[in-house]
Each structure stands twice: as C-alpha cells, then as structure tokens.
Amino acid sequence: MAPPPRARIPVYLLTGFLGSGKTTLLAAWLAQPALEGAAVIVNELGEVGLDGTLLGVTDQAALVSGACVCCTGLPGLEQALEDLFWARLQRRMAFPAVAVETTGLADPAPVVRAFRDHPLLRERYRLEAVIAVAGAPAGAALIDRHPEAGAQVLAAQALVMTKTREATDTDRQALHARFAALNPHAPVLVSNHADLPLDAVLQATGRGNDAQVGDTSSPDLAEPAWPDEAKHVETHPHDHPQAAGGADDHDHLCDEHGNAHDHHHAAQASFVPLPQPVARDWLLIRLHTLAGALADDLLRVKGIVALDDGRRCVVQFAPGDRRFDVRPLDEAPGPAASQPGLTVIALHADAERVSAAFLGRGHA
Numbered sequence: 128m129a130p131p132p133r134a135r136i137p138v139y140l141l142t143g144f145l146g147s148g149k150t151t152l153l154a155a156w157l158a159q160p161a162l163e164g165a166a167v168i169v170n171e172l173g174e175v176g177l178d179g180t181l182l183g184v185t186d187q188a189a190l191v192s193g194a195c196v197c198c199t200g201l202p203g204l205e206q207a208l209e210d211l212f213w214a215r216l217q218r219r220m221a222f223p224a225v226a227v228e229t230t231g232l233a234d235p236a237p238v239v240r241a242f243r244d245h246p247l248l249r250e251r252y253r254l255e256a257v258i259a260v261a262g263a264p265a266g267a268a269l270i271d272r273h274p275e276a277g278a279q280v281l282a283a284q285a286l287v288m289t290k291t292r293e294a295t296d297t298d299r300q301a302l303h304a305r306f307a308a309l310n311p312h313a314p315v316l317v318s319n320h321a322d323l324p325l326d327a328v329l330q331a332t333g334r335g336n337d338a339q340v341g342d343t344s345s346p347d348l349a350e351p352a353w354p355d356e357a358k359h360v361e362t363h364p365h366d367h368p369q370a371a372g373g374a375d376d377h378d379h380l381c382d383e384h385g386n387a388h389d390h391h392h393a394a395q396a397s398f399v400p401l402p403q404p405v406a407r408d409w410l411l412i413r414l415h416t417l418a419g420a421l422a423d424d425l426l427r428v429k430g431i432v433a434l435d436d437g438r439r440c441v442v443q444f445a446p447g448d449r450r451f452d453v454r455p456l457d458e459a460p461g462p463a464a465s466q467p468g469l470t471v472i473a474l475h476a477d478a479e480r481v482s483a484a485f486l487g488r489g490h491a
C-alpha cells in the first residue's frame with residue numbers, strides 16, 4: 128500500500144533556461160527552512176560538474192551529469208531518487224526533502240510525468256513545487272527562440288523573474304507578456320541576487336508553511352494540478368519563426384507519449400580544459416573571441432579557471448549578459464572541486480568548433 132501523500136518525501140523541482148540564475152537561487156534556498164538539510168540532485172549537461180561546487184553541497188548531493196533529465200538523463204534522475212530513498216530508509220542518510228535542479232535545456236514535463244508514472248517515485252515522493260526561473264534581460268527572446276524555455280514556463284506552478292535590475296522596462300514587460308501567454312495562472316515573483324525567499328514562492332502557490340504543517344486533511348486536494356498532456360504537446364513546435372535550425376528544433380521535444388528516448392537538444396555542451404593557470408587578460412581575450420565567433424549560438428559559458436596569480440575564479444556568461452562574469456571563487460578548494468576549464472553550451476557547435484573559436488583559430 129502506498130503511504131499517504133503527507134508521508135511521502137517532498138520534492139522541489141527547479142528549472143529555468145541556461146544562465147537564468149537557478150543555481151544562485153537554489154544556493155540561497157538551501158539555507159532556508161523548507162530545504163534545510165535537503166538532499167540535492169544537480170543535473171548538468173556538461174560532463175564536468177560545477178553546480179555542486181557552487182552550491183557548496185557535497186554530502187547530500189547527487190550529480191546527474193553529461194545528460195539532461197528531460198531526455199537521456201531521465202533514467203539517471205529516477206535512479207538517483209531511488210538511491211536516495213533507500214539510503215534514507217536504511218538510515219544511511221537523513222533529509223527532509225529533495226531539491227532537483229534541472230539543466231537549462233530541460234523540459235520539466237517528462238520529469239513531472241515520472242513522478243506520476245514511475246512506481247517508486249509515485250509511492251514514495253510528492254512533487255511539492257515546480258518552479259521556473261527566467262532572467263529578465265533576455266527571457267522573452269529566449270522563449271521565442273528556444274522551445275525548451277517556453278516549456279519550462281508552461282510546466283511551472285510559480286515563475287521567478289531574475290536580474291530585473293539589469294533589464295529595461297521593455298525587457299521586463301516582454302517577459303511578463305510571455306509568462307501571461309504561456310501560463311497565465313502561475314504567480315510571478317521577482318528575485319535579484321537571490322533575495323526571494325523560497326517560502327514566498329510556496330506561499331504564492333498556496334503551498335507555504337501554513338498549508339504544510341499538520342495538514343492531514345484532504346490530501347487529494349493538496350495534489351497539484353499539472354498541465355495536461357495536450358497542452359504540453361501543443362505549445363512546443365510552432366510560433367518560433369526565429370528558431371534556428373529548422374527540423375532540428377523538433378527533435379529535442381518529447382513525443383506525445385512522454386517517451387524520453389530518441390530526442391535530443393539542438394544545443395550541446397563542450398568542455399574546454401584549462402589544466403594550467405592562465406593570465407586573466409589572456410582569458411578575457413579568449414572569451415571575447417569565443418563570443419564573437421559563436422555570436423547568438425553561444426548559450427552559456429560556465430567554469431572554474433586557475434589564474435596565474437594563484438587564485439581560482441568562476442567564469443559565467445549567459446544570454447543577455449553584457450560581459451563575462453569573472454569573479455574569485457569563495458569556497459576553499461575542496462576535494463570535490465571541479466576540473467579547471469570551461470563548459471560551453473552552444474547551438475550548432477561541437478567541441479572542435481568551440482575549441483577553435485576559443486583559441487581564435489580560423490574563423491569558426
């Protein structure tokens with residue numbers, strides 16, 4: 128017999144397009160009551176995990192890397208949740224909740240379906256909230272260009288608009304308009320530098336503390352209403368005249384039965400290793416060369432680089448950013464520290480093209 132909903136482990140699914148600020152927000156939320164002591168599953172497209180390092184979690188974190196949880200990585204996510212369940216049951220781990228951070232390209236719908244269809248997930252876990260994050264400066268353009276970004280908005284119960292201070296009024300209004308068109312009933316909250324408490328998000332969805340504590344009545348009513356399949360399928364493939372790549376753009380969407388195999392994302396992740404310390408100026412020149420060569424195809428740069436002054440820095444770039452963000456890495460280098468180098472996510476660019484573009488070889 129399945130345990131009642133309240134006895135199941137709550138799961139918070141955090142999604143959002145590449146560079147929208149998911150990791151920053153999750154890092155702050157992990158210190159707040161709803162997620163204190165939570166196990167974290169980080170899903171990254173690149174083979175080299177970085178978000179776990181940035182989140183500062185090691186003990187209770189599982190990494191599903193090199194695959195995306197909405198497609199090839201879904202079995203990995205299911206396995207990670209099964210492993211966590213058994214570890215908790217056998218008291219090898221203790222955690223009150225699980226937070227799942229998807230890749231920036233993930234469509235949350237197949238993950239949501241897994242919590243309904245997968246026997247162990249259905250019986251032992253309760254999907255508490257699906258939250259989508261979108262950066263205000265580039266959010267509307269990304270939704271127009273990438274079906275995944277729209278799918279994230281569509282599947283969410285709460286929408287978080289980040290980086291509003293870096294956006295123009297026009298940017299913000301455009302993103303509000305996309306939110307309203309895709310998911311008019313989801314509350315929209317604003318966060319700058321992760322100043323939005325998770326509890327405010329849960330309250331906005333009607334699933335805050337008050338509803339959780341001691342709520343044993345009407346468990347069925349507490350079950351969230353998920354977007355239905357028809358809505359999910361219908362919203363993807365059309366209305367994206369600017370989408371690059373033609374037929375490719377349809378491949379990475381899930382089919383109507385929710386099968387996660389056989390589809391992929393038009394964008395891919397490549398890793399540029401930088402095993403030796405480099406000069407900061409050299410790094411900045413290389414990053415600008417990369418950005419110039421890949422132009423709009425460049426979706427994300429993220430990595431940890433050792434500088435020749437002995438420091439390590441975190442490099443980040445997201446669509447809509449005016450410049451690369453290069454800042455010292457705060458945390459003491461732990462044993463799980465990432466391999467130095469840059470994960471680059473781009474459209475129409477394999478590792479060879481990315482590497483050539485970074486090194487300025489030829490006109491990639």
Ligand SMILES: [Zn+2]
Nearest residue numbers: 195197198233
């Ligand atoms: Zn995927």
